[in-house]
Amino acid sequence: MSRCERIAELFDPEKARRAQELLSRLLWSGRLGELRRIGGVDVSYRGNLGVGALVIVTYPELEVISCRLLVREACVPYIPGLLAFRELEVIAPLLGEALRRERIDLLFVNGHGISHPRRFGLAAHVGLLFRLPTIGVARRKLVGEERRRGDITYIVHRGEEVAARLGRLYVSPGVGVTLEEALEVTRSVTKAGMPEPLRLADKASKAAIGGGKEGNCLRVLSS
DNA sequence: GCGACAG
DNA sequence: ATCTTGTCGC
Numbered sequence: 634m635s636r637c638e639r640i641a642e643l644f645d646p647e648k649a650r651r652a653q654e655l656l657s658r659l660l661w662s663g664r665l666g667e668l669r670r671i672g673g674v675d676v677s678y679r680g681n682l683g684v685g686a687l688v689i690v691t692y693p694e695l696e697v698i699s700c701r702l703l704v705r706e707a708c709v710p711y712i713p714g715l716l717a718f719r720e721l722e723v724i725a726p727l728l729g730e731a732l733r734r735e736r737i738d739l740l741f742v743n744g745h746g747i748s749h750p751r752r753f754g755l756a757a758h759v760g761l762l763f764r765l766p767t768i769g770v771a772r773r774k775l776v777g778e779e780r781r782r783g784d785i786t787y788i789v790h791r792g793e794e795v796a797a798r799l800g801r802l803y804v805s806p807g808v809g810v811t812l813e814e815a816l817e818v819t820r821s822v823t824k825a826g827m828p829e830p831l832r833l834a835d836k837a838s839k840a841a842i843g844g845g846k847e848g849n850c851l852r853v854l855s856s
Numbered sequence: 857g858c859g860a861c862a863g
Numbered sequence: 864a865t866c867t868t869g870t871c872g873c
Contacts, residue, residue, distance in 0.1 A: 676863075678864055711864075713861040719864095720863070744862050754862070775862045803862085 637681055640708035649715050653753040660747070660757055663809050665739065665766055668692045671822065672731075673741040673830025674759070676707075676723045677838035683707040685723035686838035686850060687731050688830045692738070695822060695829045699735065700850035702841050703727040713775070714750050717758040728763055737765060739810075739818065741831045745769045746807035746815075748788050748796035750776055760808025767807030768815045769796075770828055774803055785816070800826060 634642075672689045683705055689698045703726060709719045731737070745754035746769030756769030777790030779798070788796035788803060796805035797816050800823070806815045822828045827835070833849060840848030 676864085678863085680865085683864095711863060713863095716863055749862080769862085771862050773862060775860095 637706055637708035641710060644709045644718065646712055646715060649718050650751065653715075653749075653751040653758075656761060657747075657751055657753040657757065659761060660752070660808055662806065662811055665810050665814055665818070668738045668818070670698060670735070670737055671739045671741065671830055672737045673743075673828060673832070673834040674724055674728065675743040675831060675834040675838050676720050677835075677842045678707065679842050681706050681708060682842075683720075683723040684838045684842045685727040686834040686841065687727050688833040688837060688850070689731075689735065689737060690830050690833070693821065695824070697833065697849075699731075700833065700837055701727065701731055702837060702850050703730070704841075716744055717753075717755040720744070720755055721758065721762075724759060725762065728759065732763060732765075739766045739768065740807075741819070741822075741828045742767055742769050742807060743771070743831055743835070745771045745775050745796070745803065746805035748774075748776060748790065748803060748805035752795070754805070754807075756805070756807030764808075766809035768810060768819060768828075769803075769805045769807050770819065770831060771803045771805075772801065799823065802827070 742756035746756035760767035777788040786798040787794040837850035
């Protein structure tokens with residue numbers, strides 16, 4: 634049995650869900666400080682091999698400051714609601730290394746924030762782990778029902794507005810931002826149907842894993 | 857039991 | 864997310 638299979642074997646979905654319920658109580662909302670540098674993180678896979686990309690850009694100019702890649706095996710399987718336990722195997726070391734070298738005022742994460750069965754989606758998990766303001770951006774809905782209020786479509790789950798639509802995207806707070814703030818900032822950095830740093834991170838990770846097109850990221854870190 | 861189900 | 868051929872539309 635491989636190292637990865639042993640890790641997958643040890644992963645307990647029920648314990649993971651209980652951990653999310655506990656950790657969700659530690660989230661904070663608050664308001665965003667001054668934004669100068671914002672990031673986007675995404676992971677692409679080939680089998681269990683994950684390539685994480687972190688792109689940092691200036692705000693509001695959206696000029697690329699840095700782009701890093703990290704290759705690592707993701708052993709935990711994908712289970713709806715437990716995405717963080719898979720993606721963090723790649724994102725944690727990638728983000729950890731980056732934060733030792735540069736500052737990030739706000740991070741966009743590919744996935745949901747609090748629009749999650751236990752209010753603790755990937756963006757919330759990342760924000761809490763690194764004490765970093767985060768916003769979750771997802772292409773598909775995980776929980777809740779869409780409800781129009783004024784000219785904005787919100788996602789309501791258990792009577793609470795936990796996300797809002799922006800074009801075809803679902804935007805939800807992770808850590809340190811209100812939903813209104815998340816919507817406003819995300820709108821201001823979305824240029825091609827996706828927040829710019831996330832679009833670049835997606836492109837870089839896909840290219841690195843062998844998608845064919847040329848990438849936009851040079852720095853590659855250890856695996 | 858059945859449908860829903862981020863990436 | 865990834866696998867994977869052809870097809871529809873600008």
